[in-house]
Amino acid sequence: MATPRAVVLVEGNSDRTALLTLAARTGRDLAADGVEVVAMGGITNTRAFAARYGPRGLDLPLAGLYDAPEEAHLRRGLAAAGLPDALEPGALPALGFFACTADLEDELIRALGAAAVEDVIAAAGETRSLRLLAGMPAQRTWTREAVLRRFLGVRSGRKARYAALLVAALDPAQVPAPLTAVLARV
Template sequence: MPPVVVLLEGASDAAVVEVLWAARGRRTRDPAAAHEVELRDMRGITNVGRQLDELAGRATVLGLCDAPEERFVLRGLRRQGYAVADRADLARLGFHVCDRDLEDELIRALGPDRVQVVLEELGELERFRAFQRQPQWRGRDVGDQLHRFAGTASGRKLLLARRLAEELTDRSPLTSPVPCPTPSPVPRPLAALVADIERRVTA
């Protein structure tokens, strides 16, 4: 049977989906599943058209993208003959869109306080405090500061994205928990994507 391939913009996106998929007790190579799952790092959303061309007729293809880049996915799917006009059409095909981007979805889901506890755990909190003191970022919204900080050093975006996804699944408890009366919901596009993967692999 054809595999299920999930097209993801970069390594951090693939890491987040991998954590959420594993939290369901599933593996990308699961002998109990009807279909194998591949989480494919496209190394940039502009490669989506080429990936769709390569996979046409060979796999069930799903995907995740950021709002500013959804036009590339729409264009690639139209070239494959799909009648897609908007985000609702994308969702019906199993392609889901983060309102801003993946990091923003994770930060909003957990809240800035909880994200800062994760930074402390990772040994990055003092660097974040120094970043906040920079003139161009002083006094700005903490969520925006965290979003920008995540991408200011090599490897930080991937490491932080993975850890924030683990927080959503309660797989790695905080060392200094911030009061959180209810579990943080998985952001809508991520929850929808994981549910679509589940449906495809068990079909």
């Protein structure tokens, strides 16, 4: 892609995959729109990526998706990269950054419901793996939702794979607000 007109910063590849899948489902080609979704490899890399693309770098409009427990890292990184307003209470949505309550997987599990997520896992042929995890002593007392979050994050590449599958399973009315908001921003 040539220099994009806007950049969406996300923590990891699963967030990137979810946004690209959702955009495609709504008939939108982000690359054709000049929007680049960049997986930063973790929230602690915000400063470097925001400095590259933001006001001290290419000076492109930024937006992003982040996990609410990581908000302090995001705020500091954006401020250090030339967006000092990020430190102000309530400023992140105005800057185009939207929080997932716990993380992307939590948002998708709550949107679909545990039973529908289990159906997606079954369709992907991983019911046995889910049952094995759920039957382990440490997880036996966990909620279904907690077991599902653990399942999605326990194997390399699984978060991104299921980000696409779970977004594809969403009814348009079920799309989590942070995903809708960040795509509306760009």
